[in-house]
Amino acid sequence: MTYENLDGLEVKKLENAKAQMRKGLLELCVLSIIDPEEMYPSDIIEKLKEAELIVVEGTLYPLLTRLKNAGLLEYTWRESTSGPPRKYYTTTEQGKVFCRELKESWDELVTKINNITTINSNHE
Amino acid sequence: MTYENLDGLEVKKLENAKAQMRKGLLELCVLSIIDPEEMYPSDIIEKLKEAELIVVEGTLYPLLTRLKNAGLLEYTWRESTSGPPRKYYTTTEQGKVFCRELKESWDELVTKINNITTINSNHE
């Protein structure tokens, strides 16, 4: 990824476009990360960061709450040795099913987008 | 894609999740579709439909306007033999560069998401 062909304004636009691309994908990411085990929010943020998908608290907490309210996640409080208690989230059975469906939808979407963008690459 | 594991409310949630996934991806799609040639909006909608990415006027027209205002697209009016005149859009040089950068960003994003969701699939 190099920005040498873009001026300052374009860079900002590209950054924004990248941010918009991420919208709507976090549910899948978060459910996938949590699924095999239990996790508390800062760990989730850390895991996302390792995957180079940076997410901030203001995004994650409301998302976790939404998923909990939708019955896809549940949580238990756990005392921590290094500060206040933590909410450990796990995926409900419902959430596992939903996550699998979501993954399928994602795969289909990727295929569709690639069909569009790859076909046109061949013309260049 | 089967919904047999989901009840009515879940289906609605999944549909919504799919809609959210699409957000942010249309710029890339539209630029990719237009790039090799010139196109007017109904044709773009048709092409997207063929690719099973259904987009409505209320979405596309403002998007085209945004891209035009950003200098990535330009248009000329053309008379039509079957109705009112049409706006034919073409990609500017700037738009071609932007589209390539966007494609790279997309590819990176796909890789990152797949890293997250695939790793966890292996645990099931």
Next chain:
DNA sequence: AAAGGTACTTTGCAATACATAGAACTAACT
């Protein structure tokens, strides 16, 4: 002239990111 079809514009709403401020809890320090 009116009707029908096509093309484009506008607007309100919903959803989900981000930035930021703040509250609450615990451990360590003074």
Next chain:
DNA sequence: AGTTAGTTCTATGTATTGCAAAGTACCTTT
């Protein structure tokens, strides 16, 4: 005991971009 620092979680305003729907404008046909 009180204060400070670090950690965890909550809430809110803002920005962006889809969708639904209504409406305007233009051309052809009736």
